[in-house]
Amino acid sequence: MGEQRRRGFLMAVAMLIAAPGTVCAQTVFTVERDGFQASVRTLGYDQTASFFLGRGLPPPLADRYARDCVLLVVLHSEVAKASVTVRLGDWRVRAADGAEKRIRGRGDWLAELDREGISRAARIGFEMVQLPEEIDMNAGDSIQGMLSIPVSRGKSFYLIVRWKVGEDAHEASIEGIRCD
Amino acid sequence: MKLRSKESAVIDRRRFLLGAAGLVLVPAGAARAAQPDVFARVGQRLPAPDFSLEDADRKVWKLSALSGRVVVVNLWASWCPPCRRELPSLDSLYRATAAKGVMVLGVNAGEPWETVAAFTAGLEPALSFPILTDEKGSVMQSWQVKALPATYVVDRGGRIVLRALGGRDFSRADAIEDVTQLALAK
Numbered sequence A: 001m002g003e004q005r006r007r008g009f010l011m012a013v014a015m016l017i018a019a020p021g022t023v024c025a026q027t028v029f030t031v032e033r034d035g036f037q038a039s040v041r042t043l044g045y046d047q048t049a050s051f052f053l054g055r056g057l058p059p060p061l062a063d064r065y066a067r068d069c070v071l072l073v074v075l076h077s078e079v080a081k082a083s084v085t086v087r088l089g090d091w092r093v094r095a096a097d098g099a100e101k102r103i104r105g106r107g108d109w110l111a112e113l114d115r116e117g118i119s120r121a122a123r124i125g126f127e128m129v130q131l132p133e134e135i136d137m138n139a140g141d142s143i144q145g146m147l148s149i150p151v152s153r154g155k156s157f158y159l160i161v162r163w164k165v166g167e168d169a170h171e172a173s174i175e176g177i178r179c180d
Numbered sequence B: 001m002k003l004r005s006k007e008s009a010v011i012d013r014r015r016f017l018l019g020a021a022g023l024v025l026v027p028a029g030a031a032r033a034a035q036p037d038v039f040a041r042v043g044q045r046l047p048a049p050d051f052s053l054e055d056a057d058r059k060v061w062k063l064s065a066l067s068g069r070v071v072v073v074n075l076w077a078s079w080c081p082p083c084r085r086e087l088p089s090l091d092s093l094y095r096a097t098a099a100k101g102v103m104v105l106g107v108n109a110g111e112p113w114e115t116v117a118a119f120t121a122g123l124e125p126a127l128s129f130p131i132l133t134d135e136k137g138s139v140m141q142s143w144q145v146k147a148l149p150a151t152y153v154v155d156r157g158g159r160i161v162l163r164a165l166g167g168r169d170f171s172r173a174d175a176i177e178d179v180t181q182l183a184l185a186k
Helices: A003-018 A045-053 A059-067 A106-116 A120-129 B018-024 B028-032 B081-100 B113-121 B138-142 B173-184
Strands: A027-033 A036-043 A068-077 A084-087 A092-095 A100-102 A134-137 A142-152 A156-165 A168-178 B010-015 B052-054 B060-062 B071-076 B103-109 B131-134 B150-154 B160-165
Touching: A027 A168, A036 A156, A036 A168, A045 A059, A059 A068, A059 A106, A068 A134, A068 A168, A092 A142, A106 A120, A142 A156, B052 B131, B071 B081, B071 B138, B081 B103, B081 B173, B103 B138, B113 B131, B131 B138, B150 B173, B160 B173
Parallel strands: B071 B103, B103 B131
Antiparallel strands: A027 A036, A027 B010, A036 A068, A068 A142, A084 A134, A084 A156, A092 A100, A092 A156, A156 A168, B052 B060, B071 B150, B150 B160
């Protein structure tokens, strides 16, 4: 992937960071291979909780979501030869002790919201900002969303990112992510 | 940072400061030359699920009533940065294709009308295509939209034929040409 395009992608991430509704910039990690890019940025507790409080989520739920590590993920494909499929169920988190955990996806959280009887408007707002659990991307597509990581703030972990280009499976691991 | 991967990959660790966001601007024309088309063809051309939503003047827009015209449906929300960025270019697409019978509908997903109105009122220049509100998220559900922004082009026969997930520059020539060709198709 050309430097020009890579810089364009990073600019998009930077603009996302600088946009109203998001708060100050933190660490960004980018995985890039053969036209597929995944960028993750850690989100602070306050910005995460206040984002959901502002969209009608009750304080206990906003707190519960924001307490663990939360990432803002941007996926982008410029793969022309086949569609790229990303399934969050294939992603894993590896904590410092080596234990692997699955990602807590949109469906898990929505089930919790339903149990709490959350209003439809708040539910829609919540759902749409979560990274989809499965997505097919064509060349030029970008997907962004939040991801809840079952690791306490202050602790480092690896994020194992998996995707498919057609039937070909790919994997990369990002080391040293930590939410403060 | 170490990379642990089965294949070679590049992992960049970047520390962005808020003020640095404007320092990495890429000339739009230079980046555009190598970019994929704005719209991707949809493999299975399914009929677009119908909807009936109101605009700011409480005028009801029913998708099926626009049968025979090409309709660009853009789903967005005011809290979504790429949605906000692409709206002006969507307006450019509308202005460039309206004379050929193309309609653009901006469907706000899940926000109350007051929020939508406050946001659109602050846009300069104002949008010239209708903004509809879908506070209950019914279109998101029936169109199975997983993330915002999402843009679909419905052909004159009412089928979804093109799509774009994520923010785009709809003022690009290839986007205008794709939509125009659909409008001119017999």
